[in-house]
Every structure is written in structure tokens, then in C-alpha cells.
Amino acid sequence: MTDPSTLSPRDRLIVGLDVSSRAEAEAIVTELGEEVGFYKIGYQLGFAGGLPLVGELARMGKKVFLDLKLHDIANTVEKGIESIAGLGATMTTIHAYPQVMQAAAKAAAGSGLCVLGVTVLTSLSDEDLREAGYGGSVSDLVELRARQAAEAGIGGIVASAQESALVREILSPGMALVTPGIRPAGSEAGDQKRVVTPAQALRDGSTHLVVARPIIASPDRLAAARAILAEMRDA
Numbered sequence: 657m658t659d660p661s662t663l664s665p666r667d668r669l670i671v672g673l674d675v676s677s678r679a680e681a682e683a684i685v686t687e688l689g690e691e692v693g694f695y696k697i698g699y700q701l702g703f704a705g706g707l708p709l710v711g712e713l714a715r716m717g718k719k720v721f722l723d724l725k726l727h728d729i730a731n732t733v734e735k736g737i738e739s740i741a742g743l744g745a746t747m748t749t750i751h752a753y754p755q756v757m758q759a760a761a762k763a764a765a766g767s768g769l770c771v772l773g774v775t776v777l778t779s780l781s782d783e784d785l786r787e788a789g790y791g792g793s794v795s796d797l798v799e800l801r802a803r804q805a806a807e808a809g810i811g812g813i814v815a816s817a818q819e820s821a822l823v824r825e826i827l828s829p830g831m832a833l834v835t836p837g838i839r840p841a842g843s844e845a846g847d848q849k850r851v852v853t854p855a856q857a858l859r860d861g862s863t864h865l866v867v868a869r870p871i872i873a874s875p876d877r878l879a880a881a882r883a884i885l886a887e888m889r890d891a
């Protein structure tokens with residue numbers, strides 16, 4: 657992967673294509689034009705006929721983050737990661753369990769695909785972890801898994817803005833730290849409980865920002881994307 661410290665704001669902004677049809681996604685990509693070079697495809701679009709868009713966008717010179725959060729036995733993860741690399745994706749996600757991360761790191765080696773570990777889903781509280789049979793707190797588990805991600809040699813992790821300062825210290829400098837829950841000053845938080853501005857996220861050590869609704873749901877998407885890029889440039 658490219659050294660994150662050399663990235664421009666355009667390389668760091670990932671626009672989430674959180675829509676349910678390929679046509680809607682294509683219209684957004686057309687509208688945002690050259691301004692945006694990196695898109696995220698998740699469950700909603702991926703499972704609604706959006707997977708072929710990975711290759712299409714890659715052929716247009718765009719980078720694609722395929723966010724399907726894999727979790728399975730090592731052999732299955734390995735084959736899945738090889739297929740995702742074959743689609744032309746730039747980034748993808750797995751759950752940050754040691755076996756899964758080791759298998760993914762092995763499969764992605766030399767492909768240019770950056771595998772990101774999801775440490776602990778941000779919807780989980782300490783109480784939820786206890787209910788699921790874990791002993792420690794969310795932050796203990798985030799810290800442990802960030803360490804294991806670095807040891808496994810995957811490309812980076814996804815972390816909320818609240819975790820980014822903690823995990824940045826643990827990750828090696830070349831690892832990506834991808835942060836969702838970004839809201840430009842004065843915008844709607846929606847269902848995101850803990851949000852930060854683009855500038856704050858970069859200051860906390862995030863290398864990439866995932867932004868969906870502040871751009872996708874804006875009446876002027878291009879202006880919204882430009883405003884975020886300008887804020888990133890100033891940071």
C-alpha cells in the first residue's frame with residue numbers, strides 16, 4: 657500500500673455508496689466526477705447487484721473499498737480475499753480475529769489489496785461484550801485486536817474517531833486507519849452517536865475518512881464533497 661503520509665485529501669476521502677441500486681450509485685459517481693476518487697460499497701449496494709461496480713469503478717481509475725466484513729475459517733477467508741483482489745478492489749474488511757487476519761494477510765500479499773480489520777463494532781458496549789461472553793471492556797479488546805492486526809501484517813484497521821488516538825500508537829506507521837462517523841461542522845449527525853469533523857479525524861491520526869450521508873443525502877453532492885475536501889486540505 658502507498659505510504660499513508662503521502663496521500664492527498666482526494667486519496668483520503670472515501671464516499672460511501674449507501675444506496676440500493678446500481679443506477680443510483682452510477683448517478684452519484686457521475687455527479688461527483690473527478691472530485692472524488694474513492695468509493696465504498698457495502699452490504700446494501702453489494703447485495704443489490706452492485707458487485708460488478710467494483711471492477712467498473714476500478715477501470716474508470718477509481719479506488720474501491722469493498723466493505724463486507726468477512727469472518728470464516730482460514731481457508732475460506734483466504735479464497736474470498738483472493739477473489740476480492742481479483743475484482744480490483746483497493747480495500748476490504750474482515751473481523752479482526754487472529755486466524756482471520758493471518759489468512760487474509762497471506763492471501764492479499766503482493767496483490768495491492770489493503771485488508772482492514774474491524775476491531776470491535778462501534779454499536780457494541782461493554783455490556784454487549786459481556787453478554788456475548790467476553791471478559792474485558794471495549795477499549796481493552798480494541799487495543800488487543802489492533803496489536804494483533806499489526807502482528808498479522810494486515811493493511812490497517814477501521815476505527816471510530818474515539819478510538820483513533822489509542823490505536824494510532826499501536827499500529828505501525830504504514831498501516832491505514834480508516835474512520836467513519838465523520839460530520840462537517842454544523843451538519844446532521846443522523847444515527848451516528850460519536851461524530852468528529854474531517855479536520856479532527858485527520859489530526860487524531862486517521863489516514864482515510866468514510867463519508868456517506870453528508871454527501872449522498874446533500875441536495876448538492878458536489879458542493880458537499882468539495883467542502884469536506886477543503887476542510888481536509890486546511891487540516
Ligand code: C5P
Nearest residue numbers: 672674778836837848866867868869870
Ligand atoms: O452516512 P454515514 O457517513 O454515517 O456513513 C458511514 C458509513 O460508514 C456507512 O457506510 C456505515 O455503514 C459505515 N460505518 C460506520 N460505523 C462503523 C463502521 C462502518 O458508520 N463503525
